[in-house]
Amino acid sequence: MSYTLTVxxxxxxxxxxxxxxxxxxxxxxxxxxxxxxxxxxxxxxGACTVIADGAPIRxxxxxxxxxxxxxxxxxxxxxxxxKPHPVQAAFIAEAAAQxxxxxxxxxxxxxxxxxxNPKPSxxxxxxxxxxxxxxxxxHDRVLRAVLRATGGQKK
Amino acid sequence: MNAPFSRRxxxxxxxxxxxxxxxxxxxxxxxxxxxxxxGRVLDPALVDAYLALHPDGSVTIxxxxxxLGTGLRIAIxxxxxxxxxxxxEKIRLIEGDTALTPDQGSTAGxxxxxxGGVQIRQAAATAREALMRLGAERLGISLGExxxxxxxxxPKQGGAGIGFGDLIGDRQFALKLxxxxxxxxxxxxxxxxxxxxxxxxxxxxxxxxxxxxNLRVDGMLHGRTVRPPAxxxxxxxxxxxxxxxxxxxxxxxxxxxxxxVADDEWDAVRASRALKADWExxxxxxxxxxxxQSMRAGPFESDETxxxxxxxxxxxxxxxxxxxxxxxxPVQTHGSMGPSCxxxxxxxxxxxxxxxxQATHRFRFAFAxxxxxxxxxxxxxxxxxxxxxxxxxxxxxxxxxxxMSRAVGRPVRVQWMREDEHRFDPKGPPQLLALEGALGDxxxxxxxxxxxxxxxxxxxxxxxxxxxxQAAGAKQPLxxxxxxxxxxxxxxxxxxxxxxxxxxxxxxxxxxxxxxxPGKIANIFAVESFTDELAVxxxxxxxxxxxASLQDPRGIEVLERAAALIAWQxxxxxxxxxxxxxxxxxxxKDSENYVAIAMEAxxxxxxxxxxxxxxxxxxxxxxxxxxxxxxxxxxGNILQTLSxxxxxxxxxxxxxxxxxxWASYPILTFPDVPELLIDLVQRPHEPPLGAGEAASAPxxxxxxxxxxxxxxxxxxxxPFTRDRVRAALAGEGxxx
Numbered sequence: 069m070s071y072t073l074t075v076x077x078x079x080x081x082x083x084x085x086x087x088x089x090x091x092x093x094x095x096x097x098x099x100x101x102x103x104x105x106x107x108x109x110x111x112x113x114g115a116c117t118v119i120a121d122g123a124p125i126r127x128x129x130x131x132x133x134x135x136x137x138x139x140x141x142x143x144x145x146x147x148x149x150x151k152p153h154p155v156q157a158a159f160i161a162e163a164a165a166q167x168x169x170x171x172x173x174x175x176x177x178x179x180x181x182x183x184x185n186p187k188p189s190x191x192x193x194x195x196x197x198x199x200x201x202x203x204x205x206x207h208d209r210v211l212r213a214v215l216r217a218t219g220g221q222k223k
Numbered sequence: 224m225n226a227p228f229s230r231r232x233x234x235x236x237x238x239x240x241x242x243x244x245x246x247x248x249x250x251x252x253x254x255x256x257x258x259x260x261x262g263r264v265l266d267p268a269l270v271d272a273y274l275a276l277h278p279d280g281s282v283t284i285x286x287x288x289x290x291l292g293t294g295l296r297i298a299i300x301x302x303x304x305x306x307x308x309x310x311x312e313k314i315r316l317i318e319g320d321t322a323l324t325p326d327q328g329s330t331a332g333x334x335x336x337x338x339g340g341v342q343i344r345q346a347a348a349t350a351r352e353a354l355m356r357l358g359a360e361r362l363g364i365s366l367g368e369x370x371x372x373x374x375x376x377x378p379k380q381g382g383a384g385i386g387f388g389d390l391i392g393d394r395q396f397a398l399k400l401x402x403x404x405x406x407x408x409x410x411x412x413x414x415x416x417x418x419x420x421x422x423x424x425x426x427x428x429x430x431x432x433x434x435x436x437n438l439r440v441d442g443m444l445h446g447r448t449v450r451p452p453a454x455x456x457x458x459x460x461x462x463x464x465x466x467x468x469x470x471x472x473x474x475x476x477x478x479x480x481x482x483x484v485a486d487d488e489w490d491a492v493r494a495s496r497a498l499k500a501d502w503e504x505x506x507x508x509x510x511x512x513x514x515x516q517s518m519r520a521g522p523f524e525s526d527e528t529x530x531x532x533x534x535x536x537x538x539x540x541x542x543x544x545x546x547x548x549x550x551x552x553p554v555q556t557h558g559s560m561g562p563s564c565x566x567x568x569x570x571x572x573x574x575x576x577x578x579x580x581q582a583t584h585r586f587r588f589a590f591a592x593x594x595x596x597x598x599x600x601x602x603x604x605x606x607x608x609x610x611x612x613x614x615x616x617x618x619x620x621x622x623x624x625x626x627m628s629r630a631v632g633r634p635v636r637v638q639w640m641r642e643d644e645h646r647f648d649p650k651g652p653p654q655l656l657a658l659e660g661a662l663g664d665x666x667x668x669x670x671x672x673x674x675x676x677x678x679x680x681x682x683x684x685x686x687x688x689x690x691x692x693q694a695a696g697a698k699q700p701l702x703x704x705x706x707x708x709x710x711x712x713x714x715x716x717x718x719x720x721x722x723x724x725x726x727x728x729x730x731x732x733x734x735x736x737x738x739x740x741p742g743k744i745a746n747i748f749a750v751e752s753f754t755d756e757l758a759v760x761x762x763x764x765x766x767x768x769x770x771a772s773l774q775d776p777r778g779i780e781v782l783e784r785a786a787a788l789i790a791w792q793x794x795x796x797x798x799x800x801x802x803x804x805x806x807x808x809x810x811x812k813d814s815e816n817y818v819a820i821a822m823e824a825x826x827x828x829x830x831x832x833x834x835x836x837x838x839x840x841x842x843x844x845x846x847x848x849x850x851x852x853x854x855x856x857x858x859g860n861i862l863q864t865l866s867x868x869x870x871x872x873x874x875x876x877x878x879x880x881x882x883x884x885w886a887s888y889p890i891l892t893f894p895d896v897p898e899l900l901i902d903l904v905q906r907p908h909e910p911p912l913g914a915g916e917a918a919s920a921p922x923x924x925x926x927x928x929x930x931x932x933x934x935x936x937x938x939x940x941x942p943f944t945r946d947r948v949r950a951a952l953a954g955e956g957x958x959x
Contacts, residue, residue, distance in 0.1 A: 085470060086493060093489040102437040103430020107560050112885040115560055141618030143430030152429070157430045161849060163420065166859060167610030168427030169561040175428060185927040189351030194893040200886060203560050204610045205293055207896040209855070 072137045075099060076145025087133035092116045094132050095142060103143035103172050107201070114173035114200035118142050125182040136222035143172050146179055155179045159210070166204035173200045178214045187218055235773035255940035258619055265325050265397065269727030270353075280374050280388035281313045287327030287584060288339035291321040292610045294917055295335045297421045301848055302340045304348035306407060307354075309387065309637050319583045319605025329582030331613065331737055332706070333815075333913035336848055340911065345718065348404040348454070348632040350396055355525035357390045358689065389888045409846065409907035416907060423607075433815060435579045435606040436564045436638060443566065443634040445488040446627045447495035448620075448691070450647055453878035454733075456502040458694075464497040474498065475630045480694035484635055492640070502770045505728070508876035517550055518655045522654060524679040524727040530713050533720030534744035536720030537671035539764075540662030545670075551940045552654040552745035554871035557738055558890060561609030562639035563616030563648070567624035573600040578621040579608025582686070586618050589686045593697035604899045612863070613706070614687055614736040616648040622691040649687050650873055651738030652705050652731045654745040656712070658753045666761045667772055670720035673712045673731040673750070678735055679727035680705045687736045691709045706736045707812070708742025711920065714750055716772035733875065740916035744923055746863060750922030751807035752939065755796065755931065764793040764814050765928065769808060777817045780904065781841040783806050785819035788900040796932040802836060805934025807921035816917035817843040817904075820861070822897075826927040826936075826939055828952055831945030833866060833930055839900040842918055845909035856914040857901055864922035866891035871940050 072081050075095070082098045082178065090109070095118070097099040104127050107115030111126040118127045119141040127140075129218045147153035152160070155178045174197065181188055181196040193214045201211070275283045290296035317323050319330070327339045351371045360374025362385065370379050377384025409415070413522035420930045426432035451458070457481045466472045466483065470665040472494035475482040483498060485491040492740035509517045539545050554656050556652035566577040574594055580586055591601040608617055616639055623639040639647075657675040663669030679701025688701050713723050768784050771780055786806060797803065806821040823836040838861050847853045864882075872891045874882040882888040927938045936951040 084489075085487075085633070086489065089489045091372055093492075096437075097488050101430075103874065104435075105434075105436065105561055106638065107562075108885060109643060110884055110886075111559060149429060151427055156428045159560075159657075160420075160425055163424055163425060163855065165292070165427045166855060167560070167607070168432055169434070169559075169609035171427050172430055175430075194896065197893040199892075201560060201890060201892065203558050203612070203863065203890065205859030205891075206855070207862055207891075208858055208899050211893070211896070221570075 070210065071132050071135065074139045076141060082132070084132050086132045090128050091118070091130040091132055091137040091140070092127040095127060101142045101144050105169055105172055107170070112201070113170070114177060115150055115170050117173040117176040117200070117202065119176055119206065122180065122183065124177045143175055150196050153179055155182065155214065158213040161210045162213040162216060164206055164209035164213040166206050169198060170202045174210050175201070178217070182214070182218055187220065188214070234814050235361065235603045238334070253715040262320045263323055267325040267327065267342070269399050270346045270398045272348050273343050274350060276387050276391045278388045280386050282307065282309060282342060283315045283317060285324040285694060286316060286318050286339060286343060287324045288335045289581065289605045290607070291330060291581065293335065293856060294421055294849060296423055297419055297689065298336050298848040298852055299340050299343055300417060301414045301417070302344045303347045305412055306344050307351050307387070309374040311414060311419070320602070321583050321587045322602045326584035329585050333915040335913060336911045337913045340848065344406065345402060345404060346400050348406050349401040352404050353396055353398055353889065354387055354390050358385050359386055361390070373815045374596050391627060396835055404650065412907065415848050416905065417847060418851070421852070433606065434561070434722070435566070435577060435608045436561060437608060438566050438577055438636070440566060440568065440634045441711070443636055444484040444631060445491040446475070446482050446484045446624060446635040446637040447491045448623045448637060448643065449483065449495050449500065450478070450643060451502050453502065453504045453506070455505040455507045457500040459503050462499040466494040466497050467495045469497065473631065475627045477626060477630065477695040479696070480621060480626060480691055481522065481700055484627055484631055487880070504878060505852035508875055508877050508879065509732050510706060510936050511554065511872065511874050511892070513913055514653050515655060517732070518653065518676040518728060522729045527725045527727060528722065529709055529725055530721055530723040535670045535672045535720040535722040538720045539672060541658050545659055545661040546753070546760060547657070547659045548753055548756060548939055550656045550745070550749035551599060552659070552748065552753065553941060554653050555651040555738060555867055555871045556645055556888065557612050557615035557648055557651070558888070559609040559611050559615045561642060562641055562644040563620035564608060564636070564638040565617065565624045566634060567620035567621060567628040568634040569594060569625050569629040569799050570748040573598065574602070574625060576601070576603045576621050576625055577604055577606050579611065579617045580621060581611060581614060581617070581926045582745055585686055585930060586621070588621070588698065589689065593622070593689070593692035593699055594625060599709065599928070611736040613651070614649055616644050618687070619647065622689040626691050627697055628837070632863050645883040645888060647690060650733045650738030651901065652735040654708065654742060656746065656749040656891040658749055658951060661755050662757060662761055666763060667717045668714060668757055671714050671718050673723045674726065675709060675712055675724070676726045676728060677708050678703050678705055678731035679729065687734070703731055703735055704737065705731070706737030706741025710746065710812045711743045711809060712746045712750065714754060714900055715778065715808060715813070716754070716769060717774060718772070731886045733880070734871070742920045743809070743916070743920040744787035744867070747807060747809050747920040748923035748941065751921060752937070754855040755805065756937065759796055762795045762796055764795060766791055766806060767793055773815070776812065777843050778808065779808055781817045781819040781843050782806070784841035785821040785839050787904055788841070789821045789823060789837055791821060796928070797935040798932045801931045801933070803931065805925050805928025805932050807912055807924035807928060809842065809917065809920040811920060813877065815912045816914070818921055819916050819922040820925040822925040822928060824933055826930055826934040826948060828934065831952065833869060833943055833948060834896040835895070835926065837900060838865070838896045839902070840918055841904065842914070843904035843906065843917065844912040844917065845906050846911040847905050850903055850905065850913055853903055854901055857903070857918040858899055860916065860918035861898065861899060861922055863892060865926065868923040868926050868943060869895070870944070872942050875932045954958040
């Protein structure tokens with residue numbers, strides 16, 4: 069079967085032998101967007117987060133057959149070294165990653181949050197990121213980075 | 224002497240992952256796969272093993288240790304560049320490639336900087352001396368009249384110098400590492416001690432960082448391992464027709480090892496799920512509920528007295544009211560966010576393994592052994608994985624990939640699924656401690672006895688036995704590997720009578736390995752909780768109680784600084800209710816870092832939920848090469864150990880692990896994150912001690928002490944789940 073979806077502003081056609089193939093595998097393998105990561109395949113950790121029609125979603129849970137008409141942004145489409153998204157610039161400024169495996173999800177969830185709520189409180193940021201797990205313990209820096217990106221400050 | 228050869232061309236051809244500090248992004252060089260590489264000096268006794276200067280004035284550093292998200296990738300170049308006298312932008316770093324880097328031991332035990340970095344610093348100092356001699360000769364002045372700065376040797380008086388590249392060209396130093404080569408005076412440091420930015424950070428934030436999970440090599444198949452439904456289950460039969468409908472999917476079976484390969488990754492996943500196999504089950508485990516009793520019961524390898532000072536048994540026996548308490552730390556997983564992954568190419572009598580291993584050099588011999596290849600035919604190349612905090616599944620996944628690649632004759636990439644990681648990564652072993660103590664007439668600790676029930680690490684076991692080779696019937700040395708789990712089991716205070724006894728167990732409930740700060744977290748949890756219990760008994764403020772028996776000024780300083788961060792008010796515990804405070808202290812391994820943690824927590828008596836409000840840490844690791852790197856490690860140690868203390872226990876039944884995902888094995892989430900207050904002590908003239916582990920050791924004890932101060936309940940069993948807290952509150956005053 070072939071599927072058409074919009075990723076990072078461009079329409080892409082992909083083949084999949086299985087309508088249940090999760091979007092994450094399509095992004096990473098067929099399309100080469102390896103920014104989103106496989107963490108659990110269960111929608112529990114957030115490492116695979118992409119933005120679909122403005123909302124952060126778990127790409128490990130979305131079957132390719134359900135992506136028709138969706139506008140998907142991966143971290144590669146969010147910003148680049150030359151033109152970073154404010155959240156990305158803030159993550160770099162706060163050195164808000166250790167191993168960095170969860171960073172995709174942190175950045176994408178935060179970007180989706182501030183698109184909806186440009187001045188979130190610390191508690192609102194914590195709630196928005198409640199489903200994004202980090203094992204290295206970078207949470208404090210992530211919170212600082214999101215506040216920095218929104219012009220707020222962590223005391 | 225070898226014929227001169229161009230290292231640059233050589234690096235281009237070998238497929239090593241090169242991180243160039245000057246370039247914004249690092250990429251994968253594509254594969255070459257030659258295993259024995261002529262020309263590279265790997266003898267750790269030689270300068271050329273660690274560094275190479277190039278005619279253009281750039282320098283390649285070859286580091287046997289690896290950056291696990293821990294900041295070594297900036298700290299090591301800082302140390303090398305400082306000692307050489309060259310800009311950081313001239314340095315390239317290669318990590319953990321067995322064909323290119325010297326064996327500096329595994330990246331474990333917080334040794335990256337204190338051993339790996341210090342060795343490279345000494346190599347750089349030796350090289351600088353050689354360059355200065357060459358430069359002085361060319362300049363026609365004496366050695367005492369030159370200095371090495373900004374990549375050149377120049378007259379101290381001023382005037383034109385000669386670039387390092389011109390002096391050495393592409394030649395090797397051919398020098399022994401000189402342990403006496405003079406080091407720069409820390410007062411003159413330009414790079415060391417600065418919070419410089421990690422070079423890998425931007426790519427991690429833009430989603431372009433080259434993780435092992437992203438590596439693709441030509442002709443590669445995707446593999447998935449099909450692990451048995453019960454530990455040690457025997458594979459009876461496999462129905463290959465059950466995956467016939469999946470294009471290109473093939474079964475790999477070697478005795479009890481079972482896997483599938485396919486061209487497409489999702490097809491490999493589907494095949495691994497669809498594959499029908501018949502296993503003969505085994506009920507070989509004790510189950511998590513029975514671990515504690517089973518540790519008391521043995522069987523035992525031996526009893527060992529680890530410390531004996533004065534006569535603790537007699538003083539305790541004579542004491543009117545001695546205290547006794549038992550503490551338990553459960554089995555835990557490393558809990559890497561990304562399941563383990565590796566790519567292997569085993570063909571034509573040689574093997575190239577791309578792996579996120581913490582110990583490529585050590586595992587090279589294990590891989591050669593089970594693959595039946597000579598050591599020199601096997602090359603392990605380190606590539607970043609998800610953070611591992613000890614040996615997680617990375618080495619097992621690499622072995623899985625190697626077995627499958629050999630079987631199918633093509634490169635195979637294996638990525639574990641979430642349940643593979645939770646079920647089968649080697650686990651942090653459980654620890655049981657029984658403590659006894661008594662106060663003297665002076666209100667100080669008069670006698671102390673620690674007994675520990677812990678699994679005994681097998682003497683000179685080369686590595687944790689790997690699952691794949693074991694299932695495939697390959698010979699490998701068997702035994703237990705745990706890390707040094709018996710350290711820090713005595714009070715770090717002046718006590719006249721102390722005894723520490725280890726009851727070494729023959730076995731562990733699940734295959735163990737080292738997990739961050741092996742053993743020390745549980746031991747300090749027990750020791751520093753019990754110190755607080757004695758302080759309570761003495762009706763003394765717990766900070767004052769500790770300071771009264773502490774002589775080491777560096778220890779005193781961190782305790783005072785941590786307490787000051789939360790404006791500690793002297794009074795006995797428990798407090799009046801509401802927000803409780805607690806502290807704990809460690810002199811890590813009795814010889815390394817000094818760390819004190821002070822913490823505030825409150826307990827919801829209805830729900831049993833512990834809310835940690837603030838965590839303050841004062842941390843002294845000697846010379847900090849990169850203070851922001853140290854700070855990141857301290858933060859990570861605190862938050863990860865809070866998670867382990869509050870939430871984490873691997874559940875398993877007679878057959879295997881049942882907590883195989885993040886729902887059944889919850890960890891800390893953002894709403895749980897407290898405010899962090901961190902005070903780092905910089906000691907430029909002390910040796911650097913590393914920061915990857917020590918700050919984790921006092922966390923659980925400080926938390927337990929804060930909980931006790933808040934509500935009068937003493938928690939002695941980890942994790943401090945809400946059920947456990949409620950039960951403890953219901954039995955008020957008794958232990959949890």
